[in-house]
Amino acid sequence: MEQPHGEKKSTGHRWGMVIDLDKCSGCGACEVACMVENNIPFVEKGDYQRSRSISWMKVVPETEGTFPEVRTKFMPQPCMQCDNPPCTKVCPVHATYLNPEGIVAQVYWRCIGCRLCMAACPYTVKYFNWHNFQQAQPAAMTQYANPDVSLRDKGVVEKCTFCHHRLMKVKDQARLENREIRPGEYTVACQDNCPSKAIFFGDLNDPHSEVARLADNLRAFRLMDELGTQPKVIYLAERKRHD
Amino acid sequence: MKISRRHLLVGGGTMAAGMTLLKGLVPDSADSATLLDDWTNHQEEWSLSVCQQCVGGCGVMVRQMDGRAVRIEGNPLHPVNQGGLCPKGLASLQGLYDPDRLTTPLRAKGKRGSGEFEPISWKDAAALVAGRLKTLRQEGKAHTALMLGGQFRGQRHGLFSRFWSAYGSPNYLRLRCVAPDEPAAAHAFMNGVSSPLAYDLAESRYVLAFGCNLLETGPAPVHQAAQFGRLRVRQDGGAHVTVVDPRMSVSAAKADLWVPVRPGTDGVLALAIAHVMLKENRYDKAFVAAHVQGFERFRQQVLAQYSPAIAAQITGIPEDTIRKIAQDFAPTGRPGEKPAVALGERGPAYSGDDLRTRLAIHALNALSGSLGKAGGVVLQTPAPLAPWPALPQDAPAKTGLSHPPLANRDMGALLAALKAGKSSAKGYPVNALFLYYANPAFSLGGGREEWNQAIQNIPLVVSFSPWLDDSARQADLILPDAHWLERWQDDSVSHLPGFASFSAAPPALPAAGGLPTEEFFLELARALGGTTAQALPWKTYGDVLAHKAQGLYGAKRGAVTDPKGPRPVGAFGSFAEFWKALQTRGAWADNRPGNPLARPFNLSPDVPGKEYWVNALLAGRQSALGAAETKAKTNTPSEAPGNFPFQLVTFKTNTRSGTRGANQPWLQQNASHHLRQGWDGWVEINPDDAQRLDIDDQDPVWVSSARGKIRMNARLYPGTRPGVVHIPYGPGHQGVGRWAQEGENPNQLMATTFDPHTRQPLWGDTWVHIERA
Known part of the structure; x- marks a missing residue:
């Protein structure tokens, strides 16, 4: 595993997410909740059609079969926050790295926009800023920007950070109060707003956490686990009820 | 647990926030000292409101930084959405800060519909409207003022209704495809209910949804998604969900079974399911004996006409599938068994025989005996809000109201009446048209040409739309409403959740220049004076809501949501204390559902039409099918x-x-x-x-x-x-x-x-x- 970046030592946390596909209603609230929280720009029609839209969380549909034997499955896909991430290994400037708490970070100011990490990511969950999108938009539409999260410039790659700014805030608060982070204190935007409560988030190293318990569920699986990426986003498969 | 957010609510909403500059993501820079200075002393504030991006009534929290709204999310204490919010709600700040939103009143320049407008002041705009309304009243033409309201929420409906009754026009109409606060006609006929039925989906055994895209566009999508999440993880394995819809909607895709019925034949499918239940003796006999009228006639006709073989030809669904649905849906009589529900809210048919289709679907609830049980069909109880005070009416108002309304929720009749004007026998030309949350040029079948033609002879068209929408473009005057985050917002959930609730919140943000339409009407009433002013004695819409909330306090029912658990109304020392808690916590709720069986369930109600509805449904669908085959x-x-x-x-x-x-x-x-x-x-x-x-x-x-x-x-x-x-x-x-x-x-x-x-x-x-x- 890679050397952690910077001077910080591991605090023993290992953040992970569990998504219960049986509870997921396919509504896509997670996508927009993430956009609001993380200052993700909208893209207009032209760029949308060139597949230049950015969606750190995306609900991917998979339709199989022919009428009337058709099924569509919906799978919300954020960055899988791999424990063995392929993307960090190819970065020539150390702009993307696995941090001590298991979050795959992206340093925008260091990124040179080569997009090797995008090519390396088997989940295609890293996104390139083809423009300075916010600058191109009417100024009024930047008023709702979240002041906790920086805007990204043209030419850099971005991705889901597990709402890392929230972790920083929670840590600051804990430090002020001279205590450890409480279980459940650090939450992410997609989880908070999920209408059917299908997204769980927490410390996989804490055996008492809900995510650790669910990760051991018989329905648990990881996407493309066979590649050896060791994702920390864990899915719970839909149960079969019909014949 | 979101301790910090709840703490903010408890603390009254305001505190200075120490901003964190993305440590670990952004390297330190020489500028950070100055940046920090700019960034550290910001005022963070959380305020509450009720989302108005649809009729669902979800409680929301808005995070503000120096008066700018920078995040919106679900209120975790709100009984409807419990912290969840759908994509529409989450995107609503883009509406708030939309550069195309109108914030000043506009008057058409030149010919109406030319698309040219000039700004005028609110004072002049109010004077213009008040002047015109006064004149109409003096000329004995109060009834020729027409207000079309769309799908908006809250007590403002009662306020507008009062205004027009005091003024003297019978023509305050609402244009909406679903009226969530009224029972479906089929339910009123069969159950004799006067408030809507609700479904306890999370606790039911089998959910049979006809055409109802519950998870996407149901009447309360976030609440339904939450129920879906709960029914999926129940200890007993959860409910079986079947969705009947010609199109595989997201709800159908997420269901256990998708039944791709031929469009408009849902009713025939429902009665074929009833046929199997009756034929195989799989219906709830005890329930039918105790609560159901008109059973014998229904039974005979369904058994005679709706065999799965016939239904399969009409609906395109194989006989075996029909039998399987009926067998799974039917009660088995096992002790402690949860009920099954059939629901057809929102558009199963939307084609000929709409009423009969819904009757057929609702009949299944009687056969499975699921009414009035946990996990079954319950009655939505209305919140015990204070009644409106007596309405003063003078002679001109009485004269105006003696005229028949142009239409009664029937857009076809309204369009015809508008086009006919004087020429029809009981018709009359409209002299002033007001559009609130209504955009008929877009939403009517036939589109804008149809609508523009219908309004061309109306001398004054006023739109309250905050956007220059399809219909506002054809207006003489646009008086932009404030965004819902900029006005008092209330909602009394009236549909589907089954519990009574009421939310009220003061404006989350100052208005950008628009004026809440309800405040405009209060102003208008004052300008008109006399009994119209007496009918609307409140200074602001907030006072209206305080008046309404007194009913909740007086009824001593239910509780106000609170981080420490619901606080019963009886625990508040005064109305002022209760009213303050309601505004700062988000909602009042009373969990007790109503009883849908106060009157017997009638399977053979007296509905319009010469033939018995069961017979008429089949005949209607068969002839429609014949026509369809010719066309195809x-x-x-x-x-x-x-x-x-x-x-x-x-x-x-x-x-x-x-x-x-x-x-x-x-x-x-x-x-x-x-x-x-x-x-x-x-x-x-x-x-x-x-x-x-x-x-x-x-x-x-x-x-x-x-x-x-x-x-x-x-x-x-x-x-x-x-x-x-x-x-x-x-x-x-x-x-x-x-x-x-x-x-x-x-x-x-x-x-x-x-x-x-x-x-x-x-x-x-x-x-x-x-x-x-």
Whole structure:
């Protein structure tokens, strides 16, 4: 595993997410909740059609079969926050790295926009800023920007950070109060707003956490686990009820 | 647990926030000292409101930084959404800060409809409207003022209603395809209820939804998604969900079984299920004996006419599937068994026989004995809000109200009355038209030409739309409403959750220049004086809500949500204390559902029509089917336009929220999840049909009906029945804003027909022709 970046030592946390596909209603609230929280720009029609839209969380549909034997499955896909991430290994400037708490970070100011990490990511969950999108938009539409999260410039790659700014805030608060982070204190935007409560988030190293318990569920699986990426986003498969 | 957020609520909402500059993500820079200085002393504030992007009534929290709204999220304490929020709600700040939103009153310059407007002051605008209304009243023409209201929420409906009754016009009408605060006509006929029925989905054993896209566009989508989440993880394995819909909606995809019924034949399918239950003795006999009237007649006719074999021919659903659904849906009589529910809220038919279709669906609830049980069908109890005070009316008001209204929720009749004006026998020309949350030029079948023609002779057209929408473009005066985050917002959930609740919150943000329309009407009442002013004695809309909330306090029922657990109304020392808690915590709720069996359930109610409804349904559907087969006979690429072989069924995805939510780019970008298609509209075609017409995925096609022709891209979607095409409703505005105009409005193709009994527009009665463009 890679050397952690910077001077910080591991605090023993290992953040992970569990998504219960049986509870997921396919509504896509997670996508927009993430956009609001993380200052993700909208893209207009032209760029949308060139597949230049950015969606750190995306609900991917998979339709199989022919009428009337058709099924569509919906799978919300954020960055899988791999424990063995392929993307960090190819970065020539150390702009993307696995941090001590298991979050795959992206340093925008260091990124040179080569997009090797995008090519390396088997989940295609890293996104390139083809423009300075916010600058191109009417100024009024930047008023709702979240002041906790920086805007990204043209030419850099971005991705889901597990709402890392929230972790920083929670840590600051804990430090002020001279205590450890409480279980459940650090939450992410997609989880908070999920209408059917299908997204769980927490410390996989804490055996008492809900995510650790669910990760051991018989329905648990990881996407493309066979590649050896060791994702920390864990899915719970839909149960079969019909014949 | 969101301790910090709740702490903010408890602390009264304001504190200085120490801003954290993305430590670990952004390296330190020499500028950070100055940046920090700019960034550290900011005022963070959380305020509450009730989301108005649809009728769901979700509680929201808005995070503000120095007076700017920077985040919106679900209120974790709110009983409707419990912290969840859908894409529409989450994107609403894009509506708030939309550069195309109107914030000053506008007056048409030159000819109406030319699209040229000039700003005027609120004072002049109010004087103009008040002057015109005064004159009409003096001339004995108070009844010729018409206000059309759309799908808006809260007590403002009562306020407008009062205003027009005091003024003297019977023509305050609401234009909406679903009236969530009223029971469906079928339920009123069968159950004799006067408030809507509700479904305890999370605790039910089997959910049989007809045409109801519960998870996307149901009456309270976030609440329903929460119930879906709960029913899926129940200890007993959870409920079985079956969705009957010609199109595989997201709800159908998430269901355990999708039943792709032929459009408009849901009622026949429901009665065939009833047939199997009756024939195999699988209905709840004890329940039927105790509570059901008209059973024998129903039983005989259903057994005689609705065999699965006949239903299979009509609905296109195999006999075995029909039997299987009936057997799974039927009660087994095991002790402690949870009930099964059949629901057809929101558009199973929207084609001829709308009422009878819904009767057929609701009949299943009686056969399975699921009424009045936990996990079954319950009654929505209204919140015990204080009644409106007695209404003072003077002679001109009484004269005005003695005229018959132009229409009664029947848009077809209204359009005809508007067009006829003086020329019809009991009609009269309209002299002033007010549009609030209504955009008929977009939402009516037939589209803008139909509407513009209907209003051309009305001397004063006023729109309260905060966007220059399709209908506002044709107005003389636009008096932009404030955004819902800028006004007092209340909602009394009236539909589907089954519990009573009431939310009220003061404006979350100061108004950008628009004026809440309800405040405008209070002002107008004062300007008109006399009994109109006496009828609306409140200074602000907040005072109206305080008056209404006194009823909740007086009833001593229910509780106010609180971080420490619901606080019973009885625990508050005074009304002031209760009222303050209501505004700062989000909602009052009373969990006790009502009893839907106060009157016996009638399976053979006396409904309009000469024939018994069970017989009429089959006859109607058989003749419709005959017509459909004739239409679908020829279906080749060379076929001449004018022949319409495909049935058009429109739908909505959960990112469309009406005219007021149309200009939000995040929603445009996320228009659909099942196809991941953004921005444009599209037409969904079955891949086999497309192959015969030589159409590929994303090919541009012309879709034409007897009424119009639109061009859009084809999407090959196997979740489409052969012979049917689907176009999403929502894109294609003329106006509203820069992001709302992409795509085409399927209403341009729609037939303007209405069900004679329920007054619902029959969206399913349109047939189209498709060819490559």
